[in-house]
Amino acid sequence: MTATLDGLELAAPPVQRRGSERPVRPAWPAPRPRRRSARPRPWSALAGAVVLAVVLTWAVAPGWFTSWDPIATSPKDKLLPPGVEHWFGTDQIGRDVFARVVYGSRTTIQATVIAVGIGLVAGSVLGAVAGFLGGRTDSVVMRCVDVLLAIPNLLLAMVVVTALGFGSLNVAVAVGLSAVASFARVMRAEVVRVRASPYVEAAFAGGERTVQVLLRHILPNSWGPVLALSALEFGGAVLAVSALSFLGYGVVPPDPEWGSLIAEGRNWLASAWWLTTLPGLVVVVVVVSANHLGRSVGRWRGERA
Amino acid sequence: MSRLRTLWTALLGLTLIAVLGACGADGSAPDGPTVPVGQPVSGGAYVHALEADPNGCLDGTQQRYHVAFNIIRQITDSLVDLDPVSGQIVPWLAQSWQISPDAQEFTFKLQDGVTFSNGEVFDAAAVKGNFDRVIELGPAAIGAYPILTGYDRTEVVDPLTVKVVFSEPNIQFLQGLTAAWLGFISPSDLAKEPAAICAGDYSGTGPFQLDHYTKNDEAVLVRRAGYDWPSAAYQHTGEAYLDRLVFKFLSESGVRAGAVQTGQAHSISLVAAQDESAIVASGAELFVTQPPGMELVWIANQQSTYGGDPVVRRAIALALDRAELLTLYGSGFEIASGLLGPATMPYYVDQSDLIQFDPDQARTVLEEAGWAEGADGIRQRDGQRLTIRVIVALTEQYELLQAQLKRVGVEFLIEALDTASQAAATDAGDYDFYVWNMTRADPDVIKAIFISGLDGKGQNRSWALPSPADQYLAAQGGAADPAQRQADVKAAVDYLVEQNLAIPELTRAWVYAVAPTVQGFAVDGESKLVFYDTWLTD
Incomplete structure (x- = not known):
């Protein structure tokens, strides 16, 4: 396996055999020595899954969760604090903030799913092609991926969205493109590992055609870590989509979106904290849940294999 | 375990920030202003x-x-x-x-x-x-x-x-x-x-x-x-x-x-x-302080599709709920009482009788002109959607204006424009209305904005076409007799507001x-x- 890795990957953590690798370890916080827990805790992963399920349902059927119209203005009810009637309070023109968060999840989650989808599909194809073909193709593709990895994701996404123009779909595309590199790396590492395994050699020796080997033997045995990564990336993508919307690249008013809700509320931080804090907490909870679920899935796979 | 701890720490931090922020708003204030009446001191x-x-x-x-x-x-x-x-x-x-x-x-x-x-x-x-x-x-x-x-x-x-x-x-x-x-x-x-x-x-x-x-x-x-x-x-x-x-x-x-x-x-x-x-x-x-000059006004781009349409202009003038817009603002803001203001401004003309809020009338005006309400509440005529493009200097008004206009079936498209694209759209006249105020303690402030022949150059946000207003706008600038000048100013602003070429909105305050x-x-x-x-x- 190590023979197929070339020098430029030395900086990255060595690819682990059991598929629980983390492709890009953040520089901060510094990794601490810790006891490796014997078993993942199912309840906490379950909590994460429940949070995600609720938010996905918000996105699909927001009307089930609130009777308020997210864009109906009512200046006489402006800036009401959270209460029984308005769970998250109202904003400066009297709109229900909870309704805006619930309806806003549609845009955010849609954009996130599209972004992760783009990253997953494009990254996997690139990684699989590079890992499978090897040689010069591998070098060229992976060097391009290295270049992409060298650029911070949010910065790359901002460059792309500036080029594409504003709008939530463009934000999704931008975030997706910035995620391609990490998917490509993980996919390539897996494909390289699987390709060197005896059963693949046996398949080639048995006279199977290249495409057949790729589809029947290599891909099914490589996609696990990539899927785990996509759960991890989901959290990151929610954050990236919200960040771009916060900066004003996303939805057009009056449509709600999590990032733009936080942005709109920031002038009221001192007088109406709920405008920013509550949508912000929703983003935090969703991102933490997605990350936790992703890591749990990765760990379970590691134990099972 | 440690991951959970990190999560709790993060949540605790956020809560603290929120609580501290809320406290800061109504927390204890330092002593009231001291007013030492004395000799001014240099320095600092x-x-x-x-x-x-x-x-x-x-x-x-x-x-x-x-x-x-x-x-x-x-x-x-x-x-x-x-x-x-x-x-x-x-x-x-x-x-x-x-x-x-x-x-x-x-x-x-x-x-x-x-x-x-x-x-x-x-x-x-x-x-x-x-x-x-x-x-x-x-x-x-x-x-x-x-x-x-x-x-x-x-x-x-x-x-x-x-x-x-x-x-x-x-x-x-x-x-x-x-x-x-x-x-x-x-x-x-x-x-x-x-x-x-x-x-x-x-x-x-x-x-x-x-x-x-x-x-x-x-x-x-x-x-x-x-x-x-x-x-x-x-x-x-x-x-x-x-x-x-x-x-x-x-x-x-x-x-x-x-x-x-x-x-x-x-x-x-x-x-x-x-x-x-x-x-x-x-x-x-x-x-x-209320700056003297042209009030915050909807300036119709007379060479645009809807800014050039008297029916749409009238409907918008009737649909603007200025009292509701006032709820966005604090001290000093008022409903505009004319194209020029405030009342202390030289050659001020009180036009409050020309400024009305009547959404029913707005709907009637549009209905009579053949603009029928579509399924989503936005009016259409011959397959054309009544979507106006507006550049508003005060972005906090955007969503409330959008809601107000939607009530009469007019769609107000808010385009997310960065400063550069907004400047480009302004220069190209790529808008139906431009909501703007201009400070100058002289009625001549409106001349460059509303006189014809400039085609968008300089302050000419109206892309004005020749109209009876031209002669009054030109004449007031040359009238040495104050009474004559007042008459010319009145004729000009009355024409512009009656034709809804200028739709006064609010008196702005600094x-x-x-x-x-x-x-x-x-x-x-x-x-x-x-x-x-x-x-x-x-």
């Missing part, structure tokens, strides 16, 4: 937080953005000044002046001993050079050019006497001279590239001179040594009191409010309604917050900040 560095960068340009002649004039006013002086209290025009760099009966010749006697900060002498030749430069720049001198309408020449009679000659009567010229867009820069700067002058590379005669300007960060001014030619509207003579004057550009209203509450800024511009009570509680005072240590905080006759008389008590 003063910080004022403006709401934005001056769009990268500190040249009054090339500027159109009010924020910039708050800085430029400290650096350049004008020939005459407008006393904010009496409303009279008072001497400044010109000691006295004479206007010919036909209002075509203006002769000024200049103050002796005035110099620019680079040592050059301010004299009649400098005045001529500055006026000639405005004509050279043409409509690019967005504020100054309309004031020199009909400019023929400037004659240097002697070093301290200058005569400005127009080819047609131009009665508004004298008032126009009071604004910072006709402040003077030194003769050796006149030949510089416009971009260099924009960047602040020039010398003025003002009480402060520019030390440095960093875009999107700050502009730092220092006191001009030896200054002794203030306008008669100011309170003292000699040099300014403050050593240094720092303008910070803080775009977030909450950050500005925090800056004055914590003492990081001595004063701030554009206090948001929601911050007023906390600011007052902290001991700072609010300083409210709300400043001033720390208790500040004395002599003031604005000029056009509501621009003047720091010449300002001093600090500690």
